[in-house]
Amino acid sequence: MTLTATTPTRPAGTAKPGRRRGIASYWRFYLALSPFYLIFLVFGLYPVASTILLAFQKWDGLGPRKLVGLQNFGFLIEDSTFWLSLWNTVVLFAMSTVPTLVIAMTLAVMLHSAVRFKGVYRIAYFIPNITSLVAAAIFFAAIFSTNFGLINSGLRALGLPTEDWLRQPWGIKIAISTMIVWQWAGYNTIIYLAGLQAIPTEQYEAAKVDGAGPFRTFFQITLPQLRPVVLFTVIMSTIGGLQTFTEPQVMVGNAGGTGQSGMTVVMYFYNQAFFNNDYGYAGAIALSIFLLVLLFTAINWRLLGGRGRR
Amino acid sequence: MELSRRTVLAGGFATLLGGTLVGCSSSMDTGSTKKNAGGNLALWCWPGGLGKSVLDDTVAHFPDQNIKYSEVGGDFKQKLLTTFNGGSSIPDITGVKGEDIASLLPQANRFVDLKTIGGDALLGDYLEWKVKQATTLDGKVLGIPIDIGPTALFYREDIFAAAGLPGDPAEVAEQLKTWDDFLAAGVELRKANPKAPIVADATDLYGTVVNQGTSRYIDKDNRFIGDQDHIRKAWDTAVKAITLKVDGRALGGSPDWNAGLDQGTVPTVTGAAWVALDIKAACKTSAGKWRVAATPSGPANFGGSFLTITKNAADPAAALEVIKYMLSADNQAKAFADAQIFPSAPAAYDKPQLKAADPFFGGQAPIEVFGPAAKNIPVAYEAPLDAAIAVHGIKLVQAGKKTSDAAWAEAVAKAKQIGKRQGVQ
Numbered sequence: 003m004t005l006t007a008t009t010p011t012r013p014a015g016t017a018k019p020g021r022r023r024g025i026a027s028y029w030r031f032y033l034a035l036s037p038f039y040l041i042f043l044v045f046g047l048y049p050v051a052s053t054i055l056l057a058f059q060k061w062d063g064l065g066p067r068k069l070v071g072l073q074n075f076g077f078l079i080e081d082s083t084f085w086l087s088l089w090n091t092v093v094l095f096a097m098s099t100v101p102t103l104v105i106a107m108t109l110a111v112m113l114h115s116a117v118r119f120k121g122v123y124r125i126a127y128f129i130p131n132i133t134s135l136v137a138a139a140i141f142f143a144a145i146f147s148t149n150f151g152l153i154n155s156g157l158r159a160l161g162l163p164t165e166d167w168l169r170q171p172w173g174i175k176i177a178i179s180t181m182i183v184w185q186w187a188g189y190n191t192i193i194y195l196a197g198l199q200a201i202p203t204e205q206y207e208a209a210k211v212d213g214a215g216p217f218r219t220f221f222q223i224t225l226p227q228l229r230p231v232v233l234f235t236v237i238m239s240t241i242g243g244l245q246t247f248t249e250p251q252v253m254v255g256n257a258g259g260t261g262q263s264g265m266t267v268v269m270y271f272y273n274q275a276f277f278n279n280d281y282g283y284a285g286a287i288a289l290s291i292f293l294l295v296l297l298f299t300a301i302n303w304r305l306l307g308g309r310g311r312r
Numbered sequence: 313m314e315l316s317r318r319t320v321l322a323g324g325f326a327t328l329l330g331g332t333l334v335g336c337s338s339s340m341d342t343g344s345t346k347k348n349a350g351g352n353l354a355l356w357c358w359p360g361g362l363g364k365s366v367l368d369d370t371v372a373h374f375p376d377q378n379i380k381y382s383e384v385g386g387d388f389k390q391k392l393l394t395t396f397n398g399g400s401s402i403p404d405i406t407g408v409k410g411e412d413i414a415s416l417l418p419q420a421n422r423f424v425d426l427k428t429i430g431g432d433a434l435l436g437d438y439l440e441w442k443v444k445q446a447t448t449l450d451g452k453v454l455g456i457p458i459d460i461g462p463t464a465l466f467y468r469e470d471i472f473a474a475a476g477l478p479g480d481p482a483e484v485a486e487q488l489k490t491w492d493d494f495l496a497a498g499v500e501l502r503k504a505n506p507k508a509p510i511v512a513d514a515t516d517l518y519g520t521v522v523n524q525g526t527s528r529y530i531d532k533d534n535r536f537i538g539d540q541d542h543i544r545k546a547w548d549t550a551v552k553a554i555t556l557k558v559d560g561r562a563l564g565g566s567p568d569w570n571a572g573l574d575q576g577t578v579p580t581v582t583g584a585a586w587v588a589l590d591i592k593a594a595c596k597t598s599a600g601k602w603r604v605a606a607t608p609s610g611p612a613n614f615g616g617s618f619l620t621i622t623k624n625a626a627d628p629a630a631a632l633e634v635i636k637y638m639l640s641a642d643n644q645a646k647a648f649a650d651a652q653i654f655p656s657a658p659a660a661y662d663k664p665q666l667k668a669a670d671p672f673f674g675g676q677a678p679i680e681v682f683g684p685a686a687k688n689i690p691v692a693y694e695a696p697l698d699a700a701i702a703v704h705g706i707k708l709v710q711a712g713k714k715t716s717d718a719a720w721a722e723a724v725a726k727a728k729q730i731g732k733r734q735g736v737q
Binding site for chain 2: 064065077080144148166168279
């Protein structure tokens with residue numbers, strides 16, 4: 003910090019950076035960067051620190067806070083609803099992420115080779131992502147509703163038995179994950195498309211010369227080249243998927259629907275904090291979500307070989 | 313695409329915890345009761361919480377108070393708590409919703425006990441059971457009720473009559489006196505019209521029966537009583553609707569419910585006075601075919617709200633004057649005409665705005681049902697944690713996933729677990 007002009011200039015090629023100037027002399031750059039860090043400090047770091055602190059306290063939202071040590075985590079371990087919500091979240095994550103990414107990849111490859119109306123398709127696929135979540139959830143609840151829903155009307159027209167979607171544990175999960183797929187497939191398509199366009203055409207030409215078919219080209223050139231992009235989408239989907247909240251909340255209500263099968267961890271945490279006024283316990287749940295995201299990200303990293311790819 | 317483990321993890325960390333919990337917490341000391349400066353009187357309520365004409369009239373009536381009204385949308389209670397924690401810009405007068413009042417009673421020190429500023433004289437004008445909801449166990453009165461939500465049975469006269477059930481409200485009330493009568497009528501209705509289950513949704517029915525009782529899930533000694541007969545009775549009533557196959561499974565407010573009201577697949581709604589607005593909004597072809605009768609097994613309350621004065625009020629006595637004016641019987645009748653805000657002062661029930669016949673209900677004056685209901689609502693002690701440990705689980709029976717007994721055992725165990733965590737015995 004205090005190293006200013008007195009620091010001797012090192013010769014180039016040594017381990018440390020060649021020249022060192024004091025932070026003070028870079029003040030313009032730091033000033034230019036500061037808005038992000040200030041906002042992050044207030045709206046990012048402070049809440050994080052405060053949530054961690056809260057996890058060790060008991061607080062009803064208004065009265066005095068009381069330090070309770072690890073009590074909240076003790077409750078967490080024996081809380082069957084917490085484990086159920088964790089299970090629901092992971093199941094929903096698997097049920098939505100896999101189809102989302104497969105559909106997105108398919109669409110991206112198709113879009114990449116399409117010639118006409120490319121821009122129109124891109125916008126069309128992206129629109130679900132910017133649609134209001136609540137509006138979309140209400141819409142999907144209507145599609146899946148029992149008596150007047152679109153899906154059941156279709157099944158009825160085909161002479162098939164109808165299903166009470168939003169009242170059956172699995173029906174709830176199918177409805178929620180369908181909505182997540184609908185919303186995120188287009189977003190990931192655009193990202194894959196960008197990745198596809200970055201692959202040099204020479205590689206494809208070389209493959210063609212070598213006589214590779216479309217499948218072989220896809221699996222030997224496209225997919226390996228897209229690996230960092232896939233890793234990015236998987237990790238973003240993990241972070242998003244483990245925080246699923248609005249879709250089930252609007253579709254099946256705060257309690258999570260039949261047998262709480264639509265209750266995700268974030269919903270449970272929201273209920274504990276803002277419904278039951280148990281902020282400390284909610285803080286503990288929030289921390290557990292964080293650890294879960296960390297764990298899943300690490301798993302993804304290993305599986306998709308993010309290691310060493312710098 | 314350059315991705316390092318560190319940037320990704322940092323990104324996840326920020327996204328994850330950033331927007332979550334503590335946006336709404338605080339580091340301020342509690343109980344900071346810095347008084348608002350005199351001159352302005354800040355008033356908070358949610359959209360539609362006070363009648364528009366009443367509000368305008370009140371602002372004009374107290375020019376010296378310079379009333380600043382803020383309409384606070386979204387999660388009202390949360391925004392109020394956040395403001396309390398923030399310690400500044402706290403309103404002088406604020407609305408509190410009926411479902412939130414119980415959880416705010418332990419924070420009585422944030423509000424002015426109306427008895428200390430001469431509010432006693434006013435309390436007699438309002439329904440006793442409603443005032444009790446805003447009264448702490450040691451007798452502090454925190455709020456004057458804005459409105460209440462007495463329940464009634466809304467039903468389709470045409471569908472009842474076609475199935476050989478009585479159509480006239482008085483006869484319906486006479487024949488469907490209890491839930492057993494109601495469910496028996498449902499079986500008859502099903503025979504004549506299989507598409508019209510008499511219970512809109514068994515889960516809602518369970519809630520209504522609980523609301524009809526004189527005790528809830530926690531007693532005054534902070535003991536869990538949610539596993540006792542009064543709750544089990546509500547549970548069994550709902551299960552009976554399911555086993556008799558008169559349960560329509562159309563949860564209030566859902567798309568099926570909305571469409572069913574007009575198309576006749578939801579022929580009845582047991583709901584508070586304000587539900588009339590929702591029914592009217594959903595019905596286009598069936599206007600004039602609806603009627604209102606007394607709730608089977610007696611009235612219950614659902615909803616209703618209060619006006620409270622915070623400790624930060626510059627001049628609590630003046631604030632009380634404003635509340636007194638705004639919630640006078642005359643103004644309550646006006647608010648009812650404005651936005652179906654059902655009066656909490658019985659004197660308002662005789663006003664012309666309430667006595668008016670409603671063409672949607674075939675010219676019936678709904679007050680003839682709601683008025684007596686409002687006066688006869690049972691008083692049940694609602695503990696601050698009541699909503700947190702309510703017994704849920706009817707849906708598992710409804711979906712055919714569990715037997716009634718198994719679902720009950722599970723639901724009670726879950727409620728007890730939450731109770732134990734929160735310090736309920």
